[in-house]
Amino acid sequence: MKHRKPEMIRGARANVPVAASAMAYGSVLGVLAAQKGLSWLDMMYMNSAVFAGAAQFVMVDMWSNHMPIFEMTLAVLVINLRYLLIGASLDPLFSGRGLLHKMGMMHLVADENWAVTMSEQRNGSATTWFLFGGGVFLYLAWSSGTLIGLLGGGFITRPEDYALDFAFTAVFTALAVGLWRGKGDVLPGVVAGAAALLAHKFLPGKWYIVAGGLAGAVSAMLGPCEIEEAEEVEDVPSY
Amino acid sequence: MFPAIKPQVLVAVGLAACVTYSLRLGGLLLASRFPRSGRFRRGMDALPGALLFSLVLPSIVAEGVWGLMAAALTAIVVLRTRNTLAAMLCGMLVIFAVRKMGL
Structure with a gap:
């Protein structure tokens, strides 16, 4: 396809803000990994094969001379369960694409380039190559960050001092604002927010993202709808 | 010196990778089987x-x-x-x- 390269570059450009913070966080992971005795090859193997920030932090934390393989796999499954929903939400973007295309593109989908792509799609100008270009760029930034941390002791050891932990929150907030479609989003938004806050308080790990996303989607499914409402009310049995 | 990856690391990270990739691709493939209209569609749009x-x-x-x-x-x-x-x-x-x- 002719637009492949410009689309990838556009995707990479759009991911510069998130990639910068991913790199800073990667360097923190690298420092932790060095303490656990990971080699640069272990690190790059993990970056390339898993490519999921939060899961990698937990994996490095669980790393030991006798790897807890079962526990580690289970932890990664729970932390990354949100990718099931993230993958599902990409279905419209991939419509009409073949299985091989989907298989090739999905590995480099992280929270960051997914969010950037969703926001871009609201403007009607996202493509799968835009998503992929962002993923490649993010992979390079994340990998160099982790290696800098691992081999050089990290250029930023306390990212909180520079509010870098809030960088993700801020950029995802900005992208979420871009996804706002209007009054119809109030109900799913409130339900998702409430579910996320509750799950964040009472459940471990990243369950809150799954809980909030599902609750929001289900409430939109069950809630009232301006256009389709008329025909669907008839489904309700009357007594 | 070129470091070697220990077999147990190979397996542990490999399994984590399989799980993560399956979730990513699985979500996308499952979603294409969902109905594309009505209530379900509204839920997916809000997702x-x-x-x-x-x-x-x-x-x-x-x-x-x-x-x-x-x-x-x-x-x-x-x-x-x-x-x-x-x-x-x-x-x-x-x-x-x-x-x-x-x-």
Whole structure:
């Protein structure tokens, strides 16, 4: 396809803000990994094969001379369960694409380039190559960050001092604002927010993202709808 | 010296990778079997926003009142300028200043 390269570059450009913070966080992971005795090859193997920030932090934390393989796999499954929903939400973007295309593109989908792509799609100008270009760029930034941390002791050891932990929150907030479609989003938004806050308080790990996303989607499914409402009310049995 | 990857590392990271990739691809492939109209479609359309909102809200709330202010400023800046980077930096600046001053 002719637009492949410009689309990838556009995707990479759009991911510069998130990639910068991913790199800073990667360097923190690298420092932790060095303490656990990971080699640069272990690190790059993990970056390339898993490519999921939060899961990698937990994996490095669980790393030991006798790897807890079962526990580690289970932890990664729970932390990354949100990718099931993230993958599902990409279905419209991939419509009409073949299985091989989907298989090739999905590995480099992280929270960051997914969010950037969703926001871009609201403007009607996202493509799968835009998503992929962002993923490649993010992979390079994340990998160099982790290696800098691992081999050089990290250029930023306390990212909180520079509010870098809030960088993700801020950029995802900005992208979420871009996804706002209007009054119809109030109900799913409130339900998702409430579910996320509750799950964040009472459940471990990243369950809150799954809980909030599902609750929001289900409430939109069950809630009232301006256009389709008329025909669907008839489904309700009357007594 | 070229380091070697231990077999147990190969397996542990390999399994983590399989799980993660299966979730990513599985979500996409499952979604293409879902109905594309009616209630289900509405739910799927609301999913990206609901996911993203759920992702950020607890970290905003964790920062307290200033977190809410920073998020509000971020939202205003992105609505006014359509510039994600500028909006992100404004939000970070609030949190940076608050932490520096120990508020």
